[in-house]
Amino acid sequence: MAINHEKDAPSPEPRLSHRFRARIRRNPLLNTAWRAGVFLTGAAVLATGLIMMVTPGPGLLGIVIGLAILATEFAWAQRALHRARTAADRAKEKALDPRARRRNTILGVLTAAALAAALTAYLAVYGTTLPWNIEDPTFWT
Secondary structure, three states, rough: OOOOOOOOOOOOOOOOHHHHHHHHHHHHOOOOHHHHHHHHHHHHHHHHHHHOOOOOHHHHHHHHHHHHHHOOHHHHHHHHHHHHHHHHHHHHHHHOOHHHHHHHHHHHHHHHHHHHHHHHHHHHOOOOOOOHHHHOHHHHH
């Protein structure tokens, strides 16, 4: 099987998504509307990620996805995404450090033991009857 190394070989045809985006770029009004749509979508996902940093949810994932959406059209978002990826790589290296992993494992085991002791003490004092399952009818009046 021979490999063709011709320099005059035709380049592969651009994908449909590239052709679609090129068509939009040629029309100034469509290009502005497209960029506004990308900005609104990316900003909404980014804001959701920021909200999830203080509420339950994958906040960092939302921030990274929001920046990735914005980076498709805006250079400032590409730079921010690059800085975020660099920071994530540094955090990953720090988390995989053997001393940090050993410390985190010890802290996790101690926390689990403390929670198990607290649950055992609660059950020993109050039993297994939950407060809202009390059978006394005068309790709710």
